[in-house]
Amino acid sequence: MQVSLDNHFSDLCASGRKCLVPYLTAGLEGWIECLHAAAEAGADAVEVGIPFSDPVMDGPTIQQASDKSLAAGTTPDSIIANLAKSPPPVPTIVMTYTNIAHHMGYDRFARSLADAGVSGAILADLPLNEAGPWCEAADASGVATILLAAPTSSDDRCRAIAERSRGFIYAVGLLGVTGERERLADSATMVASRLKALTNKPVLVGVGVSTPDQAVEASRVADGVVVGSAFVRRMLEGASPEDIGETVGEFRTALDTLL
Amino acid sequence: MGTEEAETDLLTSDPGTSGRFGNFGGCFIPETLVPACQELEIAFREAWADEQFHSELDRLLADYAGRPSPLTICGRLSEELGTSVLLKREDLNHTGSHKINNVLGQALLAKRMGKSRLVAETGAGQHGVATATAAALFGLECEVYMGEVDMERQALNVFRMRLLGAEVRPATTGSRTLKDAVNEALRDWVATVETTHYCLGSVMGPHPYPWMVREFHRVIGSEAREQCLKQVGKLPNTVVACVGGGSNAAGIFSGFANDSQVRLVGVEPAGAATVGRKVPGVLHGSLSYLLQDEFGQVSEAESISAGLDYPGVGPEHSYLADTGRAEYHCVTDEEVVEAFGLLSRTEGIMPALEPAHALAWISRERADLAGEVVLLNLSGRGDKDAAQMVEYFK
Numbered sequence: 207m208q209v210s211l212d213n214h215f216s217d218l219c220a221s222g223r224k225c226l227v228p229y230l231t232a233g234l235e236g237w238i239e240c241l242h243a244a245a246e247a248g249a250d251a252v253e254v255g256i257p258f259s260d261p262v263m264d265g266p267t268i269q270q271a272s273d274k275s276l277a278a279g280t281t282p283d284s285i286i287a288n289l290a291k292s293p294p295p296v297p298t299i300v301m302t303y304t305n306i307a308h309h310m311g312y313d314r315f316a317r318s319l320a321d322a323g324v325s326g327a328i329l330a331d332l333p334l335n336e337a338g339p340w341c342e343a344a345d346a347s348g349v350a351t352i353l354l355a356a357p358t359s360s361d362d363r364c365r366a367i368a369e370r371s372r373g374f375i376y377a378v379g380l381l382g383v384t385g386e387r388e389r390l391a392d393s394a395t396m397v398a399s400r401l402k403a404l405t406n407k408p409v410l411v412g413v414g415v416s417t418p419d420q421a422v423e424a425s426r427v428a429d430g431v432v433v434g435s436a437f438v439r440r441m442l443e444g445a446s447p448e449d450i451g452e453t454v455g456e457f458r459t460a461l462d463t464l465l
Numbered sequence: 466m467g468t469e470e471a472e473t474d475l476l477t478s479d480p481g482t483s484g485r486f487g488n489f490g491g492c493f494i495p496e497t498l499v500p501a502c503q504e505l506e507i508a509f510r511e512a513w514a515d516e517q518f519h520s521e522l523d524r525l526l527a528d529y530a531g532r533p534s535p536l537t538i539c540g541r542l543s544e545e546l547g548t549s550v551l552l553k554r555e556d557l558n559h560t561g562s563h564k565i566n567n568v569l570g571q572a573l574l575a576k577r578m579g580k581s582r583l584v585a586e587t588g589a590g591q592h593g594v595a596t597a598t599a600a601a602l603f604g605l606e607c608e609v610y611m612g613e614v615d616m617e618r619q620a621l622n623v624f625r626m627r628l629l630g631a632e633v634r635p636a637t638t639g640s641r642t643l644k645d646a647v648n649e650a651l652r653d654w655v656a657t658v659e660t661t662h663y664c665l666g667s668v669m670g671p672h673p674y675p676w677m678v679r680e681f682h683r684v685i686g687s688e689a690r691e692q693c694l695k696q697v698g699k700l701p702n703t704v705v706a707c708v709g710g711g712s713n714a715a716g717i718f719s720g721f722a723n724d725s726q727v728r729l730v731g732v733e734p735a736g737a738a739t740v741g742r743k744v745p746g747v748l749h750g751s752l753s754y755l756l757q758d759e760f761g762q763v764s765e766a767e768s769i770s771a772g773l774d775y776p777g778v779g780p781e782h783s784y785l786a787d788t789g790r791a792e793y794h795c796v797t798d799e800e801v802v803e804a805f806g807l808l809s810r811t812e813g814i815m816p817a818l819e820p821a822h823a824l825a826w827i828s829r830e831r832a833d834l835a836g837e838v839v840l841l842n843l844s845g846r847g848d849k850d851a852a853q854m855v856e857y858f859k
């Protein structure tokens with residue numbers, strides 16, 4: 207069901223809870239069941255990747271998942287239809303690249319997300335300066351556009367991004383593409399604390415958050431985390447929805463120690 | 466600094482801070498790279514207004530790259546085709562193609578911005594070789610991404626890049642050609658943006674690249690216009706260039722932007738007729754015409770020529786096509802191979818497979834072009850393609 211992400215995330219933050227948003231690539235074997243398992247294991251929202259042929263912001267794990275999903279015949283419409291048929295019990299955010307939305311037409315893409323009960327969208331290659339037309343279409347359909355802020359973004363840019371972002375601000379944790387890392391980059395807490403000083407909106411760190419410990423470290427400063435490749439790798443390795451639920455549960459338990 | 470309002474003069478305009486050519490262009494890249502593109506735009510604007518930068522670049526283009534490149538009036542070819550063909554000899558530049566014009570400009574800019582490393586994508590390897598060359602000249606680190614398929618068909622250029630001290634990394638995903646090399650170069654840049662300049666090889670990508678690269682290649686058109694007037698006493702009726710991303714075409718077209726009687730023709734491979742299909746899309750930083758399927762997934766282009774094997778095209782070309790100022794046509798691989806032999810046989814010049822596309826179009830349209838003066842941008846020489854042609858003719 208479509209909800210207001212602004213209210214959803216600010217309510218969570220007000221309660222002192224650290225937000226956990228797992229990402230997975232749609233179209234992989236059992237992805238819908240994995241979304242439900244993640245929600246039941248304590249995810250506060252789920253992020254669903256619509257695969258794109260040329261994902262420049264993604265590292266090897268999500269590239270491989272995207273290729274696999276596309277090779278299996280996944281389309282944006284089939285993903286949206288599946289989300290409409292079995293909507294996860296927590297708010298759903300779609301993540302993809304601009305051309306998928308542009309090709310369908312911003313209005314039609316936004317409306318079809320709304321009709322399927324999707325609450326938010328992230329377009330990885332649509333920065334603030336180009337986001338206007340999409341944001342208008344998304345707003346009109348009640349879809350929250352979450353914008354990215356990066357370690358390279360100036361304070362002025364961060365302020366403007368925070369202003370336009372809905373639900374939360376996605377703080378890119380490192381210089382680089384998505385993928386698991388040995389340790390949390392220093393830039394993760396740096397960009398999060400810069401953003402926290404500039405905005406009252408929730409700030410979630412994503413990209414390079416791979417373990418429960420890293421999630422805790424990032425969430426000491428941020429309001430929560432987006433975790434992708436750690437789950438997607440497990441799915442590629444054949445993890446069942448129960449396995450995914452268990453891993454999400456480990457992140458949840460770790461984050462709840464910060465309550 | 467630029468104004469938000471872009472002027473509309475084709476091929477001469479400053480696309481403003483939004484980087485628009487009509488509706489095309491823009492800066493569609495992950496936020497991490499936006500500040501770097503803005504920094505680059507500012508650096509380029511400052512440099513382009515700085516006489517010292519121009520004199521340094523002009524000196525390099527002359528003493529190092531060998532400019533001006535000659536204009537050759539073809540005798541035997543013209544006789545065979547029944548139309549007077551002039552060649553702008555970018556094949557005679559140092560490193561063997563037009564790519565060096567842009568690379569020397571960007572390398573100078575990188576130095577100005579204090580960047581110590583260049584990253585580049587390459588298809589045919591000509592842009593990679595040019596980038597590796599400039600890196601050697603300026604003492605910069607250099608990494609070049611190249612599709613696995615292209616590393617095989619352009620092996621000579623892989624050897625050259627490595628000899629010049631560059632790291633050549635294979636792009637192993639997707640079609641394993643130019644598109645995938647750009648993906649890898651962008652992923653590298655996202656991680657290294659603080660120390661690295663992305664030396665992009667065509668009039669594509671996010672703003673300011675399409676504009677900046679066109680300006681660095683403007684020298685081709687300026688020289689050619691002057692040489693035409695001097696050597697044949699008039700302007701050409703038609704100017705023809707091959708189009709991959711579209712940099713050699715933008716360079717030569719820009720010299721004739723204000724000569725509305727001069728017909729401008731871009732030639733694409735039949736398997737990568739991006740402009741021909743007229744479906745807009747967003748890839749690698751800009752909104753332009755794009756080969757894609759019904760869902761917006763980018764299609765794999767298919768061409769005998771690694772340098773034109775790209776599903777996108779520079780945004781200004783989409784605009785030139787829409788306004789009708791330039792027209793775009795395509796030729797088949799077979800026609801290209803024939804043109805490759807034709808120029809070798811009639812003029813003693815072995816062209817690269819890329820500009821052989823332009824000649825293939827002239828050859829096919831010879832009846833329509835009869836009696837005209839046709840200027841062809843010979844963007845590169847064919848040495849790199851010799852091995853591939855040996856295989857082809859087997």
Ligand SMILES: Cc1ncc(COP(=O)(O)O)c(C=O)c1O
Nearest residue numbers: 591709710711712713772819845
């Ligand atoms: C000789 C030559 N011409 C043309 C091209 C295509 O590039 P553009 O369309 O940017 O001129 C290449 C690219 O590798 C090339 O090597």
